[in-house]
Amino acid sequence: MRLLDLIFPPRCGGCGRHGQDFCDSCATALQPVPVTSLHGIPLVAARRLTGPLQAAIHTYKYRPRPQLAGSLTQPLRRAAIAAGLTLPALTFVPLHPRRQRERGFNQAERLAGQLAASLQVPVVGGLSRLRPTPAQVGLGQAERQINVAGAFRWTAPEPPPQGLGLVDDVCTTGATLAAVARVVAEAGGSIGAFLVLAVAQTLPGPLVTSPGTGRLSANSCLGDCE
Numbered sequence: 001m002r003l004l005d006l007i008f009p010p011r012c013g014g015c016g017r018h019g020q021d022f023c024d025s026c027a028t029a030l031q032p033v034p035v036t037s038l039h040g041i042p043l044v045a046a047r048r049l050t051g052p053l054q055a056a057i058h059t060y061k062y063r064p065r066p067q068l069a070g071s072l073t074q075p076l077r078r079a080a081i082a083a084g085l086t087l088p089a090l091t092f093v094p095l096h097p098r099r100q101r102e103r104g105f106n107q108a109e110r111l112a113g114q115l116a117a118s119l120q121v122p123v124v125g126g127l128s129r130l131r132p133t134p135a136q137v138g139l140g141q142a143e144r145q146i147n148v149a150g151a152f153r154w155t156a157p158e159p160p161p162q163g164l165g166l167v168d169d170v171c172t173t174g175a176t177l178a179a180v181a182r183v184v185a186e187a188g189g190s191i192g193a194f195l196v197l198a199v200a201q202t203l204p205g206p207l208v209t210s211p212g213t214g215r216l217s218a219n220s221c222l223g224d225c226e
């Protein structure tokens with residue numbers, strides 16, 4: 001046990017009990033999610049966004065408790081391995097610099113770092129958020145797509161690699177993931193999989209992309225990730 005843990009015993013981000021960052025009882029309450037796809041790209045989520053996981057992600061981002069990233073990433077690592085994904089590197093959904101200064105860290109970047117270390121692949125930066133999109137909470141799918149349109153750009157001098165894993169914390173309608181995947185493709189790379197801690201309860205599966213349009217069909221992803 002670390003000295004710091006003796007002085008400040010960790011509390012579960014899900015239920016608040018002392019002892020672990022995410023306790024066994026909260027971990028066993030999580031509902032597994034089958035691999036789905038979004039715009040033809042596999043969407044791997046550790047769990048549904050409910051109960052203790054929702055509480056833990058909220059604590060992680062807004063309290064904030066960046067150290068929860070290690071525990072929260074574990075079920076996602078297992079889901080990525082179970083999905084048989086071969087990803088050469090990971091990248092992450094960027095925050096606007098102002099939002100990142102306010103929060104003190106980028107929750108997606110931290111998750112990507114933990115996940116990449118356990119999968120033994122590098123993290124590739126290069127995405128930038130050009131404007132601080134308003135909070136997505138309470139917006140519908142169409143509003144979210146407008147909200148994130150033109151919000152991202154690949155700004156690294158080298159083009160992005162092929163088959164990158166794109167990490168974010170939550171997928172609610174898929175608008176953010178889809179917008180970032182488009183930007184990566186326009187810069188000459190590609191996303192091999194979306195990797196998120198949790199998908200919203202309303203996100204049905206499997207998700208469907210309308211042939212030829214590249215747009216989501218009416219019964220597909222309702223989600224986005226903010």
Ligand SMILES: [Zn+2]
Nearest residue numbers: 012015023026
């Ligand atoms: Zn707990």
